[in-house]
Amino acid sequence: MTATSxxxxxxxxxxxxxxxxxxxxxLYSTKILTDYALPERAIxxxxxxxxxxxGLRLADIDQLIHGTTLATNALIERRGARTAFIxxxxxxxxxxxxxxxxFEQYDINIVLPPPLIERDHRFTLRxxxxxxGRVLIAPQRAEIDALVERIAEGDYESVAIxxxxxxxNGAHERQLRDALxxxxxxxxxxxxxxxxxxxxxxxxxxxxxANAYVKPLIKSYLDRLVVTLRQEGAExxxxxxxxxxxxxxxxxxxxxPVRLVESGPAGGAIFAADIxxxxxxxxxxSFDMGGTTAKICLIEDQVPKTAKTFEVxxxxxxxxxxxxxxxxxxxxxxEIGAGGxxxxxxxxxxxxxxxxxxxxxxxxxxxxxRGGLEPTITDANLLLGRLDADNFAGGALRLSVSSGADAMAxxxxxxxxxxxxxxAFGVCEVVDENMANAGRVHAVESGKDIADYTMIxxxxxxxxHAARLCEKMGVSRFIVPAGAGVGSAIGxxxxxxxxxxxxxxxxxxxxxxxxxxxxxxxxxxxxxLGFLRQGxxxxxxxxxxxxxxxxVGQGWEIPxxxxxxxxxxxxxxxFKAVFEEAYTRFFGRPIEGPDVEIVSWSVRVSSPLPPxxxxxxxxxxxxxxxxxxxxxxxxxxxxxxxxGIHPREALQVGARVDGPAIIVERETSTFVxxxxxxxxxxxxxxxxxxx
Numbered sequence: 001m002t003a004t005s006x007x008x009x010x011x012x013x014x015x016x017x018x019x020x021x022x023x024x025x026x027l028y029s030t031k032i033l034t035d036y037a038l039p040e041r042a043i044x045x046x047x048x049x050x051x052x053x054x055g056l057r058l059a060d061i062d063q064l065i066h067g068t069t070l071a072t073n074a075l076i077e078r079r080g081a082r083t084a085f086i087x088x089x090x091x092x093x094x095x096x097x098x099x100x101x102x103f104e105q106y107d108i109n110i111v112l113p114p115p116l117i118e119r120d121h122r123f124t125l126r127x128x129x130x131x132x133g134r135v136l137i138a139p140q141r142a143e144i145d146a147l148v149e150r151i152a153e154g155d156y157e158s159v160a161i162x163x164x165x166x167x168x169n170g171a172h173e174r175q176l177r178d179a180l181x182x183x184x185x186x187x188x189x190x191x192x193x194x195x196x197x198x199x200x201x202x203x204x205x206x207x208x209x210a211n212a213y214v215k216p217l218i219k220s221y222l223d224r225l226v227v228t229l230r231q232e233g234a235e236x237x238x239x240x241x242x243x244x245x246x247x248x249x250x251x252x253x254x255x256x257p258v259r260l261v262e263s264g265p266a267g268g269a270i271f272a273a274d275i276x277x278x279x280x281x282x283x284x285x286s287f288d289m290g291g292t293t294a295k296i297c298l299i300e301d302q303v304p305k306t307a308k309t310f311e312v313x314x315x316x317x318x319x320x321x322x323x324x325x326x327x328x329x330x331x332x333x334x335e336i337g338a339g340g341x342x343x344x345x346x347x348x349x350x351x352x353x354x355x356x357x358x359x360x361x362x363x364x365x366x367x368x369x370r371g372g373l374e375p376t377i378t379d380a381n382l383l384l385g386r387l388d389a390d391n392f393a394g395g396a397l398r399l400s401v402s403s404g405a406d407a408m409a410x411x412x413x414x415x416x417x418x419x420x421x422x423x424a425f426g427v428c429e430v431v432d433e434n435m436a437n438a439g440r441v442h443a444v445e446s447g448k449d450i451a452d453y454t455m456i457x458x459x460x461x462x463x464x465h466a467a468r469l470c471e472k473m474g475v476s477r478f479i480v481p482a483g484a485g486v487g488s489a490i491g492x493x494x495x496x497x498x499x500x501x502x503x504x505x506x507x508x509x510x511x512x513x514x515x516x517x518x519x520x521x522x523x524x525x526x527x528x529l530g531f532l533r534q535g536x537x538x539x540x541x542x543x544x545x546x547x548x549x550x551x552v553g554q555g556w557e558i559p560x561x562x563x564x565x566x567x568x569x570x571x572x573x574x575f576k577a578v579f580e581e582a583y584t585r586f587f588g589r590p591i592e593g594p595d596v597e598i599v600s601w602s603v604r605v606s607s608p609l610p611p612x613x614x615x616x617x618x619x620x621x622x623x624x625x626x627x628x629x630x631x632x633x634x635x636x637x638x639x640x641x642x643x644g645i646h647p648r649e650a651l652q653v654g655a656r657v658d659g660p661a662i663i664v665e666r667e668t669s670t671f672v673x674x675x676x677x678x679x680x681x682x683x684x685x686x687x688x689x690x691x
Contacts, residue, residue, distance in 0.1 A: 006060050008050070008236075009492035010043050011264050012068040015291020015341045015361045016460060018667075019046035020489035021054055028053040029486040031393055031460065031667050033361040039070060040225040044232060058234040065492040066250075067241040067263035069292070070221060071214045075116070075261065075312050075324060080213035081157035081188070085117040086147065086176065087205065088164040089124040095209065099202050103321030113324060116209045117160070123147060125163075125176065131506075133169030144176060148183045160212035162192035162205040167504045170194065188215045195256060196327045198600055199504040203309055203327040210312075210326055211258035218257035222250050239497075241267050244329040245304060246498025246606055252531050259328055261312060264488050265295040266331040269304040271491030272456040275481050276302045277612045278683065285439065285453040286333075287469065287478075288487060289461035291340045292358045296439045297333035298446055299456075305446065307332040308502050308548070308559075308602065320445070329500040329602065334442040338435050340378040340461045341365055344408075344427045346415055352423075354431040367404035368397065375411050377431055377461065379404035380424035385632035385640065386464055386662065386671050394666035421640075425633055432465055436472035447586065450475060458487025463670035467659070467688065468635060471675060482684035485667020497541075498606030499531035508552065508597040509572045517601075518566050521545065524603040532605050546602040549579045551594040558586055559602075617687060620679045621654030626661065634660045636674045648686075655680045 009020040012034055021028040028050040035042040043066075051058055074080045087094065095115035104110055125147055128137040151159060159180060161173045170193025177189045192208040226238055240253035243262035253260055265288060272286035276299055284299040298305045310330045311323030337356020341364065344354045354377065363371035365378040367389075381387050382404050389399040405420040412423035443450045455478035457466040463480045470478055483490050501524035507517060525543065532541060543564040550557040560582045562575070575598075580590040626644030634641045643660040648670075656679050657663060659672035663686065670686060672678050678688040 006054075006056060006062050007493055008047055008061055008064045009267070009486075009489035010047070010064060010066045011267060011486070011488040011492065012039050012043070012066075012070060013264060013290045013292060013488075014069055014073060014358055015339065015364070017042040017046055018486035018489040019043070019050050020483065020486045020493060021047075021050035022493050023054050023056065026054075027483055027490065029483055029489070029667060031485060033364070036360070036362055038224070039068070039221060040228045043225065044228060047234070058229075058232055061234050061236040063239065064229070064234070064236050065239045065241060065247060065495070066225070067267045067488060067492055068260060069264045071218055071257050071260045072262070072264075072312060074214045074217055075210055078116075081216040082155065083117055083121065083158045083160060083209065083213045084151055084154060084156045085122045085160045085162070085205070085209050085212075086151075087122065087124055087162050088128060089126045091164060091201065092122050092124050093119070094201055094205055095122070097202075099321075101321055113322065116206065116213055116324065121154070121156075123150060125172075127163060127172050129163070129165040129169055129172065131165055131168070133165060135169075139172055139175065144179050147176075148179050151180060151187075152184055156187065157216050158188040158190070158212040160190050160192075160205075160209040162201070162208045164201060166191070166193045167197040167199055167204065170197070188212065188219070190215060195258060197503045198308070198327050199506070200327070203325050206325050207258055207327045210261070210324070211256060214257045215254075218260065219254040222254050226250060241492050241495055242499070243310075243331065244306065244498065244500050244604075245270050245331050245495060246500070247492075247495050248497075248499055248531050258326060261326060261328075262310065262330050262333070262335075265297070265333055265335060266304075267488035267491035267495065268295060268458060269297045269299065269331045269333065269491070270495045271458060271481070271487045272297070273299050273302055273304050274491070274494040274612065275456050275479060275685065278615045279479070279617065280614060281454050283453045285450055285455045285475065287435075287439075287455050287457040287462050287466060288459040289339060289435070289457075289465055290459045291461070292337070292342070292360060293335050294338040294435050294438070294459075294461070295333050295335045296435070296442055297331060298442065298448060298450075298453075305332045306330065308600070329502055329604075334438045336434060336438050338377070338431050340381075341376050342431065343374045343376055344380070344412055344430075345374075346412060350416065352412060352416075352426050352430045354427055354434065365404070366407035367399040367401065369400045369403055373407060375404070375407040375423075375427065377427065379408055380427040381461075381464055383408060383421050383424040384428065385630055385643070387669065388630075388645075388664065391664065421633065425635075428465075428468075429635075432468045432472060435465070436469055439469070439473055454479060456481065458484035458668075460485050460668050462487075463663075463668050465671075467671055467673040467676050470690065471635075471673070477687065477689040480663075480670050480678075480686040480688065483667075484670075485665065496606045496609055497532055498604065499528045500602055500604040501525075501528045502600060502602045504600040506597065506599055508595050509575055510595050512569055512572050514566075514568050514571075520601060521567075521603060524601065525605065528603055528605040532607075540608075541605045542608055544602075544604040544606075546604070547575070547579075547598045548600040548602070549575070549582075549596055549598050551591055552597055553594060557599045558582055564603075615681065615683050618654055618679070618681060620656030620677070622656065624651055624655040624657050630662075632660055632662060632671070634674050641674065651680045653680050653682050
């Protein structure tokens with residue numbers, strides 16, 4: 001077989017590694033259990049499978065685009081490199097003091113997330129810049145040399161450097177980096193003026209520490225991946241998806257791995273946005289549930305909501321401030337530890353708790369029969385009849401009902417005096433409520449009412465839980481795209497080449513310095529283009545400029561889209577007008593009197609998105625006939641009901657499936673509860689609507 005275009009998307013999750021192969025528009029896909037010891041081994045196995053399905057060879061692959069949660073998991077599980085942090089004298093404890101905000105004001109027993117770098121591994125240097133980047137105290141060579149020796153004696157693998165006001169002037173950070181690398185050539189060094197040149201020292205310090213912490217791990221992995229692929233005959237270039245949803249080279253990803261922290265979830269948001277474009281949907285809720293986590297993202301006007309800061313691993317009821325704050329451009333979403341492998345337990349109040357700990361792929365849920373002893377969401381779904389023990393993952397993995405029931409009974413059922421099936425129902429209800437609550441919180445934080453939104457769901461567990469989630473959140477319909485089980489991997493193939501440079505450059509409109517502003521924007525444009533040109537095909541890139549603005553005296557700013565051009569002093573009137581328009585959209589009305597200031601700038605450069613074929617939704621034309629029936633627990637019925645089983649590949653356009661029913665496919669299953677009806681759309685999507 002010959003192909004004019006052959007591209008592979010690879011998403012490494014906490015439980016499964018998803019592979020999607022696009023050959024001239026035809027998709028082939030598979031799921032492989034993630035290999036924690038050598039993640040590239042699972043990639044190679046999965047790529048071989050899809051290439052063989054397509055009748056091709058590894059050498060025929062033109063491009064491999066990769067996203068991974070390895071960086072995220074390393075931060076959450078604290079299993080990165082031995083890392084030191086060097087900062088300005090007097091600011092050693094910034095990481096521990098945080099912003100002094102309490103994310104739960106009335107909890108007298110509040111526990112703050114521990115800093116990534118412990119105090120014994122934090123060092124200081126006597127140096128200082130002012131807010132405009134002018135040198136107040138120059139670092140002395142003798143002090144630098146002494147500090148370098150202390151780092152050498154500490155046997156560190158990686159060092160993070162973050163000085164006060166270095167986002168304006170990074171000269172002192174570069175000076176110290178040069179000294180470290182001259183004395184210790186093998187040392188990995190990250191500096192905040194390159195990783196995250198933005199104001200607010202806590203977020204900037206946290207970000208550079210996170211980058212340094214995972215850098216040796218990610219660089220080693222990416223080097224092995226490229227070498228392994230080439231040894232097996234795949235000479236194709238390897239690209240990465242970054243957290244902002246664009247494609248960058250593997251070399252850039254290895255240098256700034258903190259940009260990969262949300263790369264897998266970002267692919268899912270891109271996948272949902274592509275579906276939204278095809279169906280002309282302006283208000284979409286993306287719901288991605290995998291083996292380890294669930295991710296919820298708002299997509300408005302067919303574009304995922306973005307931000308320049310986010311949090312990893314919120315520890316307290318999804319509240320802002322309870323996670324590890326990272327300051328990079330990112331597709332904004334809420335992520336919780338609720339996936340198929342999330343472990344269920346009972347707390348001291350005899351209440352069921354689910355997650356955030358996961359059985360992952362090793363040993364996996366109890367029903368996998370691979371040594372897992374704890375009950376998980378997958379075990380619960382199996383006991384409730386939503387999964388077929390003999391046809392899980394297309395029959396590649398046979399599930400043990402008895403093992404799942406034993407684990408559920410021992411940990412949940414017996415202590416609470418209930419049957420395993422009742423315990424399984426409780427586990428699913430708890431996790432569904434957790435996810436619904438996370439969605440509500442995310443919507444409220446964004447000032448949105450999601451009742452009128454359409455949910456687009458994917459991932460191995462998303463279609464199984466979407467109907468119940470919609471019932472809890474008041475959403476009336478959801479879409480399950482074709483290939484939903486490997487949605488993030490498909491999203492990688494829909495993503496543009498892109499990079500977003502963000503930099504703090506403070507200016508008030510009443511004192512607007514057009515020359516200085518234009519110089520900053522030009523530097524950012526050159527930086528972004530430098531990353532883009534490492535892989536982008538020939539063509540004219542799209543450029544977007546965003547200013548983060550606020551009234552003087554306010555503590556936070558809002559994003560305001562501006563035209564990409566050279567600015568003059570005359571543009572300040574337009575700046576104020578568009579800011580007040582955006583401010584009114586956020587807060588109801590503008591404020592008269594105070595001056596307006598711009599705190600930070602963003603320049604995004606990307607390849608243009610290809611046009612899509614628009615799809616008109618169709619009504620049901622006929623009622624599909626099931627191939628089998630089995631007992632499935634349905635909440636609306638309050639017990640087990642006789643549900644029809646429908647293979648998705650057998651359903652034609654216009655086929656109607658009334659709940660309760662299970663629509664099965666290789667990588668996932670869609671549970672249509674008795675309150676919903678599914679209809680197959682022209683592109684193979686399932687439109688599931690509340691009756």
